[in-house]
Amino acid sequence: MAQVSMTxxxxxxxxxxxxxxLLSSFLRDQLMLTGTHVGCDTSQCGACVVHVDGQAVKxxxxxxxxxxxxxxxxxxxxxxxDGSLNVIQxxxxxxxxLQCGFCTPGMVMSAAALLKxxxxxxxxxxxxxxxxxxxRCTGYHNIVKAIMAASGQDVSAIAAx
Amino acid sequence: MPxxxxxxxxxxxxxxxxxxxxxxxxxxxINIRGQAYVHFLRSDIAHGTIKSIDTAAAAGMPGVVRIxxxxxxxxxxxxxxxxxxxxxxxxxxxxxxxxxxxxxxxRHVGEPVAAVVADTAEQARDAAxxxxxxxxxxxxxxxxxxxxxxxxxKVHDDLNDNLCYDWGFVEENKDAVNKAxxxxxxVTSLELVNNRLVANPMEPRVAVxxxxxxTDDSTLYTTSQNPHVIRLLMGAFVxxxxxxxxxxxxxxxxxxxxxxxxHYQEEAFCTFAAKACNRPVKWTSSRSEAFISDAHGRxxxxxxxxxxxxxxxxxxxxxxxxxxxxAYLSTFAxxxxxxxxxxxxxxxxxxxxxxxxxxxxFTNTVPVDAYRGAGRPEATFQLExxxxxAARELGVDPIALRRQNFITEFPYATPVAxxxxxxxxxxxxxKLEEMGDFAGFAARRAxxxxxxxxxxxxxxxxxxxxxxxxxxxxxxLGARAGLYESATVRVNATGGLVVMTGSHSHGQGxxxxxAQVVAEMIGIDESMVEIVHGDTANTPMGMGTYGxxxxxxxxxxxxxxxxxxxxxxxKIASHxxxxxxxxxxxxxxxxxxxxxxxxxxxxxxTLAAYVPHNYPLEDIEPGLEETAFYDPANFTYPxxxxxxxxxxxxxxxxxxxxxxxxxxxxxxxxxPMIVTGQVHGGIAxxxxxxxxxxxxxxxxxxxxxxxYMDYAMxxxxxxxxxxxxxxxxxxxxxxxxxxxxxxxxxxxxxxPAVVNAVVDALQSAGKxxxxxxxxxxxxxxxxxxxx
Numbered sequence: 001m002a003q004v005s006m007t008x009x010x011x012x013x014x015x016x017x018x019x020x021x022l023l024s025s026f027l028r029d030q031l032m033l034t035g036t037h038v039g040c041d042t043s044q045c046g047a048c049v050v051h052v053d054g055q056a057v058k059x060x061x062x063x064x065x066x067x068x069x070x071x072x073x074x075x076x077x078x079x080x081x082d083g084s085l086n087v088i089q090x091x092x093x094x095x096x097x098l099q100c101g102f103c104t105p106g107m108v109m110s111a112a113a114l115l116k117x118x119x120x121x122x123x124x125x126x127x128x129x130x131x132x133x134x135x136r137c138t139g140y141h142n143i144v145k146a147i148m149a150a151s152g153q154d155v156s157a158i159a160a161x
Numbered sequence: 162m163p164x165x166x167x168x169x170x171x172x173x174x175x176x177x178x179x180x181x182x183x184x185x186x187x188x189x190x191i192n193i194r195g196q197a198y199v200h201f202l203r204s205d206i207a208h209g210t211i212k213s214i215d216t217a218a219a220a221g222m223p224g225v226v227r228i229x230x231x232x233x234x235x236x237x238x239x240x241x242x243x244x245x246x247x248x249x250x251x252x253x254x255x256x257x258x259x260x261x262x263x264x265x266x267x268r269h270v271g272e273p274v275a276a277v278v279a280d281t282a283e284q285a286r287d288a289a290x291x292x293x294x295x296x297x298x299x300x301x302x303x304x305x306x307x308x309x310x311x312x313x314x315k316v317h318d319d320l321n322d323n324l325c326y327d328w329g330f331v332e333e334n335k336d337a338v339n340k341a342x343x344x345x346x347x348v349t350s351l352e353l354v355n356n357r358l359v360a361n362p363m364e365p366r367v368a369v370x371x372x373x374x375x376t377d378d379s380t381l382y383t384t385s386q387n388p389h390v391i392r393l394l395m396g397a398f399v400x401x402x403x404x405x406x407x408x409x410x411x412x413x414x415x416x417x418x419x420x421x422x423x424h425y426q427e428e429a430f431c432t433f434a435a436k437a438c439n440r441p442v443k444w445t446s447s448r449s450e451a452f453i454s455d456a457h458g459r460x461x462x463x464x465x466x467x468x469x470x471x472x473x474x475x476x477x478x479x480x481x482x483x484x485x486x487x488a489y490l491s492t493f494a495x496x497x498x499x500x501x502x503x504x505x506x507x508x509x510x511x512x513x514x515x516x517x518x519x520x521x522x523f524t525n526t527v528p529v530d531a532y533r534g535a536g537r538p539e540a541t542f543q544l545e546x547x548x549x550x551a552a553r554e555l556g557v558d559p560i561a562l563r564r565q566n567f568i569t570e571f572p573y574a575t576p577v578a579x580x581x582x583x584x585x586x587x588x589x590x591x592k593l594e595e596m597g598d599f600a601g602f603a604a605r606r607a608x609x610x611x612x613x614x615x616x617x618x619x620x621x622x623x624x625x626x627x628x629x630x631x632x633x634x635x636x637x638l639g640a641r642a643g644l645y646e647s648a649t650v651r652v653n654a655t656g657g658l659v660v661m662t663g664s665h666s667h668g669q670g671x672x673x674x675x676a677q678v679v680a681e682m683i684g685i686d687e688s689m690v691e692i693v694h695g696d697t698a699n700t701p702m703g704m705g706t707y708g709x710x711x712x713x714x715x716x717x718x719x720x721x722x723x724x725x726x727x728x729x730x731x732k733i734a735s736h737x738x739x740x741x742x743x744x745x746x747x748x749x750x751x752x753x754x755x756x757x758x759x760x761x762x763x764x765x766x767t768l769a770a771y772v773p774h775n776y777p778l779e780d781i782e783p784g785l786e787e788t789a790f791y792d793p794a795n796f797t798y799p800x801x802x803x804x805x806x807x808x809x810x811x812x813x814x815x816x817x818x819x820x821x822x823x824x825x826x827x828x829x830x831x832x833p834m835i836v837t838g839q840v841h842g843g844i845a846x847x848x849x850x851x852x853x854x855x856x857x858x859x860x861x862x863x864x865x866x867x868x869y870m871d872y873a874m875x876x877x878x879x880x881x882x883x884x885x886x887x888x889x890x891x892x893x894x895x896x897x898x899x900x901x902x903x904x905x906x907x908x909x910x911x912x913p914a915v916v917n918a919v920v921d922a923l924q925s926a927g928k929x930x931x932x933x934x935x936x937x938x939x940x941x942x943x944x945x946x947x948x
Contacts, residue, residue, distance in 0.1 A: 018283070020283070028189075028190075029192075033183065034183070034185075034187075034189075034190035035183015035184065035185070036183070037187070037363075037364070037415070038189075038365075039363045039364065039365065039415075039448065040448035040868070040869050041447045041448050041449055041868075042448065042449075042868045042869050042870050044868075044869035044870065044874075045363060045448070045869060047363060074183065075181075075182065075183035076182065076183040076184075078182070078183075079182050085178065085181060085182070089181040089182070092177065092181055093173055093174065093177040093178070093181060094173065096173075096174070096834050096835065096837075096838045098177060098180055098181065099416070099668035099669070099670070099838060099839075099842065100180075100362065100363065100364065100413075100414065100415045100416040100667055100668030101176070101177070101179075101180025101181075101185050101413065101415065101668070102185075102187065102362070102363040102364040102415030102416060103363045103415075104180050104181060105183055108181060123882070124878075126877070127877040127878040127880075128877075128878050130876070130877035130878070131876050131877065131878055133877070134363065134869070134874050134876065135363065135877075136361055136362055136363050136416050136418070136842070136845075136846070136874070137363075137416055137668045137838075137842045138838060138841055138842055138845075139841035139842050139843075139844055139845030139846075139875075139880060139883065139907075140845065140875075140876075140877040140880055141841045141880075141882055141883055142838060142841065143877070144877065144882070145882075158882055
């Protein structure tokens with residue numbers, strides 16, 4: 001067992017983990033931050049995406065001990081300080097970018113990482129960036145639309161309500 | 162102007178806030194103090210005799226609480242099948258035993274053989290690896306037609322053969338159908354495969370069993386679309402727990418698509434083991450486990466023939482389908498290729514004579530059951546492919562051929578036992594032609610050709626049967642359940658309402674759309690209505706969500722219960738207003754006396770119901786809570802027309818979807834935003850089936866496509882934006898909201914559009930390609946072009 005300490009959503013967090021404990025397991029099982037989801041075991045689905053030192057990371061593909069000393073951000077820390085939805089979260093609700101909600105935390109975290117690096121992505125760029133996030137409910141249409149809207153682009157010409 | 166609330170408004174979903182902030186409550190988020198974890202040791206061979214299971218070393222490993230094998234379940238019921246199909250000779254289907262843990266033999270890769278309960282999930286997994294399993298491998302039965310040959314290895318030694326049933330529908334019409342083919346001016350025939358799929362909701366299945374020794378109460382938390390069905394099946398048929406001692410909770414569920422309807426071994430195991438170990442027992446499926454333990458979908462091999470007269474009128478349809486059941490009968494498996502498939506073979510067309518033959522076959526593969534659309538995609542695909550092929554053979558426009566044969570008068574009794582109440586197939590096709598800009602197709606094709614690509618346009622129609630289903634009818638057809646739905650509406654003293662529904666929401670947004678309906682009926686704000694679902698302890702007996710039934714059946718129950726509430730509230734209001742009940746009107750959340758300015762607010766009436774100081778106690782009881790059960794009079798029949806434009810790269814065979822348009826008729830619409838989202842998701846799954854997804858088994862029964870590395874899920878960059886319209890509305894005539902259901906349409910309507918488009922593209926280049934089996938991978942398309 002190893003002691004691990006990191007900052008999660010701005011607060012110090014620590015725990016005792018096995019060498020094989022994944023960051024996703026540490027977040028979910030020890031810190032009880034169950035917003036980070038695990039949808040596969042081959043690092044394909046992206047439901048577990050969090051930010052580690054500002055980079056989008058699939059937390060099922062990183063050991064908890066590798067995050068020693070890191071600054072970790074999860075979906076639980078994304079809302080505005082007053083508890084209201086942030087711009088990306090609000091765009092997902094406004095444009096019906098989620099249905100069952102299971103892939104949603106990873107989608108929101110990936111979208112945040114994309115918009116940090118590319119503040120006005122094209123539709124093609126959004127779709128390519130989301131290659132590592134699988135959604136089975138929405139057909140991606142409204143997710144892509146929500147992310148483009150969150151970037152401040154006019155999405156009124158994109159079909160559907 | 163769009164409404165800002167109530168029926169027809171695109172109200173934003175209230176459930177989104179918790180999902181967007183990581184505050185959802187999915188089953189894997191539930192942890193009970195003292196819980197142990199189970200890991201299932203699953204067979205890695207498809208067919209064999211279990212010689213021994215040596216658990217001695219594993220039992221001594223750290224943290225192990227107990228190891229279970231099949232022998233621990235002798236005397237415990239097996240997994241029940243909820244539908245008995247009668248074959249064309251009047252005999253019941255062959256129905257094998259389906260144990261919780263394998264007994265004597267293993268029959269598919271993934272079948273659970275032993276279960277290790279330990280203090281941690283890792284300890285359970287480590288110990289499972291130390292179990293020594295000795296299995297004598299037998300030949301695996303994988304191909305359906307080979308499975309039916311005489312002398313084939315039997316999947317179940319105690320059955321006569323591998324044929325579950327040989328179903329004919331309508332058997333009495335068979336001779337007339339054959340004669341129509343003899344008399345036909347033209348016959349088009351097509352052999353095709355409806356590829357086997359895995360539903361793949363993003364949330365893998367989870368089960369947590371809990372047992373209270375003091376009260377002898379069992380609780381199961383599970384990823385289910387229908388907790389009451391699980392309670393009934395598991396309690397009554399598997400574990401012998403009376404329903405009043407068993408609670409099943411399905412909290413937030415991360416997608417279902419059919420595969421979370423069924424009662425699975427892992428649910429029964431966790432409930433059983435929690436009592437046996439006197440500890441909560443939790444199982445969380447890995448994605449790898451999901452591929453070999455979630456029921457699969459589709460997997461039909463079909464020959465369809467269409468007979469036409471000299472004027473191109475359809476005169477008869479004849480089909481022969483082999484449907485894979487897998488190794489065991491999953492909960493509703495027998496109904497899918499029969500009553501959910503044969504009854505839809507008329508499609509949108511007035512074909513007078515139809516005969517459907519289905520041979521359901523046992524193989525050494527994962528059980529197959531309902532997946533989004535369940536039987537209806539299989540019916541639609543073969544019908545719309547053969548109609549398209551006929552048009553090309555006859556040299557007529559595929560849309561004109563369809564229009565010529567459309568059903569135009571309703572109600573319409575098909576020759577396959579169902580009666581469509583309403584529809585307007587020309588209306589949806591008109592809308593599609595407008596949305597799809599078919600007039601501009603030639604120019605787009607020319608542009609593609611300039612870029613070295615082939616462009617194709619594919620069109621098709623669909624009809625589906627939703628709102629499942631009239632209980633007396635399905636009872637005659639072999640269902641071992643009723644298919645009503647329920648709702649309890651509880652009005653609180655201060656005027657807020659709680660609606661407890663037997664429907665279950667796992668992405669459909671019921672918490673929002675159901676509230677819109679009740680708010681509209683009473684004339685109050687949606688925020689005053691709370692929708693409760695997913696817990697047998699606080700909802701009335703319900704049948705759950707599948708078959709696009711929630712708003713049509715569950716919504717109708719909710720309307721009926723709300724009508725009872727309103728009727729009673731009017732009685733109270735008439736007392737308070739000292740007026741005749743017949744003169745009381747409810748509008749905008751207030752009761753008034755017709756023709757006067759006397760009125761009393763909703764909240765005053767609800768308060769009077771619970772503080773009955775000035776109240777007609779001699780006539781009515783205090784309180785304001787009503788329950789209704791709604792059993793539908795008929796199925797509902799959504800319909801539509803879909804168009805797909807593809808580009809094919811002739812050098813690689815890669816297909817890209819360039820445009821996709823869907824014109825649907827869902828009857829009345831409660832929340833257009835949610836309906837559109839349902840269609841988007843369905844189309845994506847249909848395109849996934851058509852281009853990407855496939856369960857590939859090798860001859861030994863190994864599933865080769867058992868991870869996201871191998872099973873091609875549609876990704877964001879595989880799909881375009883979709884044009885979706887549902888302004889064509891012919892309301893259902895037999896339910897109170899006039900609704901039809903929208904959940905499965907996209908998955909039913911889209912695969913033939915894609916394949917028709919690819920065939921059109923290849924034929925435009927002079928290729929003699931009339932069909933390619935799904936998925937239309939670059940390899941298959943290139944081979945078809947160059948083979």
